[in-house]
Amino acid sequence: MHTIAIANHKGGVGKTTTAVNLAAGLARRGHRTLLVDVDAQAHATFWFVDDPEEVEADLQDVVTGRVELPKAVRTTRIEHLDLLPATLALAQLEVQLVSMTRREDRVARALSPARETYDYVVLDLAPSLSLVSLAALVAADSIIAPVSATKLAVSGLGAFLGWTEDFRAEGVITAPLLGVLVTMTDTRTRVTREVQEALAGSQLPVYATTIPRRVAAEDQVGERLVAGDAGTSGDLSSAYDAFTAEVIAQTSGAQAGGGQAGGTRDGEVRA
Template sequence: MRTIGIANHKGGVGKTTTAVNLAAGLARAGFRTLLVDVDAQAHATFWFAEDPADIDFDLQDVISNGVPIEKAILNTRIQGLDLLPATLALAPLETELVSMTRREDRIARALADVETSYDFAVLDLPPSLSLVTLAALAAATDVIAPVSATKLAVGGLGAFLSWTDDFRGEGVITAPLLGILVTMVDSRTRVSREVLDALRDSDLPLFEAAIPRRVAAEDQVGGRLVVGDDEANPDLAAAYQAFVNEVIARMGVTRG
């Protein structure tokens, strides 16, 4: 199993939208995929849980309460895609981790039980530089950082990358940065073009695919639409499909 952490400590940069589309795209490409919602806001969960009232357990139960991970995992409407959901109960995990031994290993150890059941796990991370984020990044074999095409987001990206590099230096994070995905690109605005050009001129591993800013993105949330759905916005779907294809190519995996 390859475990992809979708991470950036800044909120609102497209992490969750990217995680749900990547997970759906990988499943639809034939890979057995587990989407893991590591954010107590539970937005990724909302996308795929048929009825949130049906959720009995989440990652916090697995890590803190000894619930077997298989009991927490739900099927989704997409064949080959399962969900380890989040609920508000995930919020105390941060403080619970503090008093645990080998706290950075806890998410990796939870996922180890389904290591052979999936080709990919896609982790939707919270917008924080926290223990939960660190434990999720420590579980990852690859990291993808979405960044919105705004000056502030790009400024914050450097801080995030150097934070992860510190933990790579300590051996806590071993996953390389697979790539940076630029989201919410508005090609009509100068700032968007400038940001994209600056990133392309940098030596950061940018994905060639970039996600356009579309008002329809909000409807996709309400309609719970992802790449591959007939009703999905064609521009967003095409951009996310190109991104999924690049991820598959960069990881050098063959279709399941």
């Protein structure tokens, strides 16, 4: 099993859209996949649960030991894709973790039974450098950082990667950065070109696939569509499909993330 955290403390860069489409893409290729919503905003949950009121247990219940993982997990409309949902109650976990021993390991421990059941676990993180986010990164085998094609997002990426590197240096986080995924690109704009050039000139592993900016992305949230569904935008779907194929190629080998520039402290990304 391989656990991938989709993470960046900057908000609105495409983390949830990426987590949902990657998880669905992995499942549609026959990989048993668990999508874990690690954000009290519960956006990934919204994608697959019609009525949030019907969610009886979430990640917080599993981490605090109130509910066992299999009882909190729900199936989704997509074959091979399960969901560990989030609710607003997840916001309490931050405070609860503070009084727990081995707090950074708690999400990893809570998710450890998934090792028996799934090929991939995909974690959708909140836009914060919180204890819950740290514990989710500790649970990960690799990290994918989406970054939107904007100058502010790229400068924020350096801060996020620096933060993870501090914990990696202490041996708290072991997951390497599997790659940076550039989202919301518009090849007609200068900023998109500048962002791509800045990343190409950095030491960071960057996915060859980029995700185009499309109004349809917004509609697909409302309609709860993922790549491969009828009615999705063709090039958005095919971009997420190509990205999923890149991730599988990276993780199906013996050494996931091998050869990647793991913990580069990225002061150099400038756009």
